[in-house]
Amino acid sequence: MLDGMTPPFPAVSRAPIVGVGATAARALTAEFARHNAASSAVVVGADHASPVVASVVEALLPGDRLTLVAGERSTADLLRDHIDGLGSWIADRVHVVESLDEAEPADTVIVAEPLTGTAADVRDLLDRLGKHLTDGGVVTLAVPATPGRTGGAAAELFRQGALFGVGSDLVVRNQPPLRVHKLRFTPADARTASKLAPAYRPSSVPVTRGMHIDSNGVAAAGIALGLAAVARVVRPKSKLWLLPALAAAPVAAFFRDPERELPDDPAAVVAAADGRVLSIERMTDERFGPGEFLRIAVFLSVLDVHVNRVPVAGRVTDYFVEDGGYANAMTAAAEHNVAAYTVLDTEHGTVAVAQRTGLIARRIVQRTPVGTLVARGERMGLIRFGSRTDVYLPADKAEALVSVNEKVVGGSSVIARWL
Numbered sequence: 001m002l003d004g005m006t007p008p009f010p011a012v013s014r015a016p017i018v019g020v021g022a023t024a025a026r027a028l029t030a031e032f033a034r035h036n037a038a039s040s041a042v043v044v045g046a047d048h049a050s051p052v053v054a055s056v057v058e059a060l061l062p063g064d065r066l067t068l069v070a071g072e073r074s075t076a077d078l079l080r081d082h083i084d085g086l087g088s089w090i091a092d093r094v095h096v097v098e099s100l101d102e103a104e105p106a107d108t109v110i111v112a113e114p115l116t117g118t119a120a121d122v123r124d125l126l127d128r129l130g131k132h133l134t135d136g137g138v139v140t141l142a143v144p145a146t147p148g149r150t151g152g153a154a155a156e157l158f159r160q161g162a163l164f165g166v167g168s169d170l171v172v173r174n175q176p177p178l179r180v181h182k183l184r185f186t187p188a189d190a191r192t193a194s195k196l197a198p199a200y201r202p203s204s205v206p207v208t209r210g211m212h213i214d215s216n217g218v219a220a221a222g223i224a225l226g227l228a229a230v231a232r233v234v235r236p237k238s239k240l241w242l243l244p245a246l247a248a249a250p251v252a253a254f255f256r257d258p259e260r261e262l263p264d265d266p267a268a269v270v271a272a273a274d275g276r277v278l279s280i281e282r283m284t285d286e287r288f289g290p291g292e293f294l295r296i297a298v299f300l301s302v303l304d305v306h307v308n309r310v311p312v313a314g315r316v317t318d319y320f321v322e323d324g325g326y327a328n329a330m331t332a333a334a335e336h337n338v339a340a341y342t343v344l345d346t347e348h349g350t351v352a353v354a355q356r357t358g359l360i361a362r363r364i365v366q367r368t369p370v371g372t373l374v375a376r377g378e379r380m381g382l383i384r385f386g387s388r389t390d391v392y393l394p395a396d397k398a399e400a401l402v403s404v405n406e407k408v409v410g411g412s413s414v415i416a417r418w419l
Contacts, residue, residue: 021051023171024180028055028111029056033058042108042110049074053079057083057094060090133186145177160183167368184371193375196313198378203367212256212257216365224248225245231244269415270377270411272308277415291395293392300358300389308381310376310380311376312376318341318343320340321364329358334388348397348398350394353391397418402415
């Protein structure tokens with residue numbers, strides 16, 4: 001930092017230096033990249049050689065505005081030279097400044113360098129960054145995910161996340177692994193969600209261009225292979241190690257997460273899960289508000305993809321879990337199974353998604369905290385093994401386009417349409 005230059009943000013310790021790789025950079029810039037309409041972003045602590053700068057520049061669309069605040073390992077002049085070298089189209093949309101005070105408020109504020117300071121440092125930083133956010137804007141920050149490397153920053157960001165968090169991603173493919181936090185301090189307009197693309201989630205590990213494996217599957221397969229290795233060492237003459245070793249591949253395949261193509265019709269409601277339509281009915285449910293709801297229930301067998309997706313764009317306003325049993329998800333008794341409910345505020349009214357356990361399913365994963373803006377077809381979590389997913393729509397504003405026993409594909413099949 002040049003003498004006399006105002007630092008871009010309050011001093012936060014960064015020793016030892018923690019690098020940001022391409023995957024972590026994409027996670028840090030994902031909130032800006034998912035805007036399909038004109039948006040603005042500020043990158044604080046920008047380095048001309050940083051993958052974060054490369055990722056945010058790559059996400060630029062016509063009408064976007066990007067401001068880069070020079071960091072400790074770069075200067076404004078180096079940043080300007082770098083941006084000018086990328087061509088006039090980019091240079092016209094990127095503004096380089098020497099301090100955060102020169103930046104205008106933006107929809108997304110990105111801290112390019114992982115934080116390793118104290119809790120007080122983080123609070124001071126968030127206080128300053130919050131003044132540069134538009135209403136409903138998001139700040140994204142990262143901290144090392146390994147113990148003993150953050151000096152209190154990680155604990156403070158988890159505390160802030162409990163109050164203002166709209167997403168948290170663990171990026172294992174970084175050295176060291178990083179935890180990316182997304183915070184929103186003022187409510188977002190639910191109508192904005194319809195202009196967003198599904199969020200990039202590093203919890204989905206790519207295997208091929210069109211197929212991913214959820215991180216739960218990677219962990220489960222790793223455990224199976226670990227058990228096989230232990231069995232081979234403990235009982236070298238036995239073939240028992242083959243059982244967990246051979247189980248690793250099908251266990252990972254259960255958590256497969258394929259890419260899906262969304263329908264073009266903006267009035268389409270997509271399936272929240274793969275499976276067969278179990279029931280279609282009109283009903284009331286005071287937990288979601290007055291009036292009738294159209295409920296479309298889909299049964300997932302153990303052979304179906306179990307990653308759940310958001311059926312419509314909106315803002316998550318509530319999330320709660322109801323206790324119950326573990327009856328077969330295809331039976332009427334499943335109405336009283338353990339279920340997690342995600343409630344959305346949308347342009348068409350209240351919409352809810354229920355993730356129900358089944359006879360085998362005992363674990364529900366939900367990754368969209370209250371306050372999050374979610375796009376149609378976006379990954380919202382998963383249910384481990386056979387289960388059921390219900391979508392509740394305002395009955396007077398939607399009509400079902402599927403029938404009982406029809407096979408549907410999550411995020412792609414149109415199960416209903418707004419009237």
